[in-house]
Amino acid sequence: MSDVVAAALVARRDEILERLMALLRLPSVSTDPAYAEGMKATREFLMARLKEGGLEDVRLLEGGGQPAVTGAWNGAPGKPTLIIYGHYDVQPPDPLELWKTPPFEPTIRDGRIYARGASDVKGSTLIAVETVIEFIRAGGCPVNIRFFLEGEEEIGSPSLRSIIDRHPDALVGDAMISADGGRASTTLPTVSVGSRGLTALRFTLRTASKDMHSGRYGGAVRNANHELARLIASLHDEDGRIAVPGFMDDMAPIGPREAEDAAALPVDEAEFYGGIGAAPYGDPRYSVRERITLLPTIEVNGMWGGYIGAGSKTVLPCEAHAKLTMRLGPGMDPVRAQARVRDHLLARAPKGVTLDFEESGNGTPAFTLREGHPLLAAAETVIRRTRNRAPVRARAGGTIPITAIFKERLGIDTITFGFAMPDEDVHAPNEFFRLSSLEEGLRAWPLLLSELGNASPEALRAG
Amino acid sequence: MSDVVAAALVARRDEILERLMALLRLPSVSTDPAYAEGMKATREFLMARLKEGGLEDVRLLEGGGQPAVTGAWNGAPGKPTLIIYGHYDVQPPDPLELWKTPPFEPTIRDGRIYARGASDVKGSTLIAVETVIEFIRAGGCPVNIRFFLEGEEEIGSPSLRSIIDRHPDALVGDAMISADGGRASTTLPTVSVGSRGLTALRFTLRTASKDMHSGRYGGAVRNANHELARLIASLHDEDGRIAVPGFMDDMAPIGPREAEDAAALPVDEAEFYGGIGAAPYGDPRYSVRERITLLPTIEVNGMWGGYIGAGSKTVLPCEAHAKLTMRLGPGMDPVRAQARVRDHLLARAPKGVTLDFEESGNGTPAFTLREGHPLLAAAETVIRRTRNRAPVRARAGGTIPITAIFKERLGIDTITFGFAMPDEDVHAPNEFFRLSSLEEGLRAWPLLLSELGNASPEALRAG
Known part of the structure; x- marks a missing residue:
């Protein structure tokens, strides 16, 4: 079933790319009130697509700030319910003068789509949305689904707790998959096990x-x-x-598991520093990987x-x-x-x-997915199948507040399964997303939902 | 004669105040190209007034940047020729939100005129212009006059040398009086003997x-x-x-004359720091007066x-x-x-x-008017007569690039004779100029020109 769905998604690639470009044209900068119209248009765009694709209960979840977009599918009784997280807001585009093409006019060059939000994280969010829609079209999803598409990720999710507390019915699930939190390497297959x-x-x-x-x-x-x-x-x-x-x-001191995982994914310093035109720097007692993911x-x-x-x-x-x-x-x-x-x-x-x-909020603690978690097992299986080797376990240097907050509020764990790569200039001018990642995501997401369809809700909840 | 002129000027006070307000409405910010129109309008305003007042050879002196405005009066053969310096450009008005009334809408409150440039230095410049015009109307000036009204003082006079070198004919004089360089005290009479x-x-x-x-x-x-x-x-x-x-x-080490002059004009620390809401600070080996004028x-x-x-x-x-x-x-x-x-x-x-x-120019050295200079003697006489006591000799902490550059290029000395006071928030929001200073200036300037009419051109040039 997941193979049929993946094939159908890949066949629809051009249509999905068109939809991604339309989504990127909407300037959804959450930090600046001047973009309120762009935020609203983006929410409407996503709600329209979820309804069209057969999701139920599509609506906004208000929490006092930028509302989140939700939609559900409940056709797999007895199977786990997965919350799928993405975010529709983006970073401000300044300094504007450094963009080669305008940040909200997506442009394809050399197999990449350039636009603010392409990599962080409209590309990966749309992969998740289209995967679920394709399953529904093919007869049904292997798991029950709750979309949770946030509008305040880039400003530290100030009203996320309030949204969760005000809408307990909309956010009942056994575990979460996040489309945010990309891949740690442009060459090695990786699975994400935590974030700062x-x-x-x-x-x-x-x-x-x-x-x-x-x-x-x-x-x-x-x-x-x-x-x-x-x-x-x-x-x-x-x-x-x-x-x-x-x-x-x-x-927490850096333990043997963390040190081992960091060593398995060494940073190519020439490439890392060469790509940004900078000289090596940082605490000399730690490797670059440790500096950017653990310290x-x-x-x-x-x-x-x-x-x-x-x-x-x-x-x-x-x-x-x-x-x-x-x-x-x-x-x-x-x-x-x-x-x-x-x-x-x-x-x-x-x-x-x-x-x-x-006043600038409370912030978010670091997150770690424990050894042996069914979310981790499922993701490792999918990556092993799509990349033909076991993935390296990688921590993200960035922050996915949602993982910590959902753990704290709802007691559920998250696997990040985004398709952004680490060199895509997110939060900077000329952000881009690889077209090859779009296709890779459309092949992997159906497999992941199938794998999780085999897990028991209890095991997922037990963590 | 100077008494008649002073009386006529004081009688015209309201008219002169109206003219000052018109001048302050013109936004002449030299550092920002967005104000080019305001700069042009200000030059035209001054040229029109000089022509109307009977000055000859009224024109712009180009030097590659903002041109200076000049005008001459040559009706006192054998008498000294004085260059009168002022500047028509002002500092940028930002931060705009801190102004109680708009910077380019001059407003009179409590005997003060609030506007950008009121104190620095359109008020004192207009006093000089009107004094000469009144002398001409009354039959003639005690000295020959060359106005030199600069448009780049607030940006460090980048093309001043070039203006002087390109227009040697327009700037022939025996000494200079500057309307810029205000008074050092709101209570004690002072005469300025140097600047940083x-x-x-x-x-x-x-x-x-x-x-x-x-x-x-x-x-x-x-x-x-x-x-x-x-x-x-x-x-x-x-x-x-x-x-x-x-x-x-x-x-140069701080000598006994500098230390004595500084001690004669002690800074009231409670007032100085209280007026700006700041705590005492600076090199503890020096007095506040020394810190702000010599160091x-x-x-x-x-x-x-x-x-x-x-x-x-x-x-x-x-x-x-x-x-x-x-x-x-x-x-x-x-x-x-x-x-x-x-x-x-x-x-x-x-x-x-x-x-x-x-590239940010070469800058300007500090300037010192030597002991016994006829410019200093004339200014001291005028202040003794108008204030009924000998003035304290004060150095300015600010910079009047013109004094050093005229010394370097033309070998002539400058006395600063402006009527701004040290608490008038120049370069800051809510800059103001005292109406009482306008009247005081209109009484003192005629006396100064008369005194200098008694000096020999040679003595002035000898310094």
């Missing part, structure tokens, strides 16, 4: 009540840019090791202060701003990590320098 | 060739914001002392990198930017100071971090 956590901190630093003339005050007043620079510089040592006291205290980070994603227009302005600025996010290793508590960084900044701010922190 | 120099440095820092996803690369790649912060933090020590090796090596500074006027829009973005930025200006103490060479900072930054940039410096 994430928490954020945004603040404004002030040294005076107004901007000053550098000729009138320069030499006798603190410059907000200098003070912010000093605080940011204090977060790391010269080797890039985090210098915030206590930040990593609750992290925590503190990154200043944005900072600004004073005059940033054309030319010069001899202003002595009273205010400067920073936006930070921290990636978290296994075991680290997001709220505690956030507090450690906040405390460090406050402790180092000299007299006369104030810091105002913006 | 200024030089600029702007650069872009890069750690990679493209922005990266912090989940995919975080922990193994240098973040441009962190690197920029580290470099900026290295410019000063904890007390705000400059930490750039060799930066101050060529500075050099390095200020980061603007810095930015990564995502600075609404919400969060988990980008790991490859690029960050900084705009610096340095105030210079007496004796310091601007090009050398600039090179010292550039070398310091380059020496501290680690492998894999590149810095690209933007």
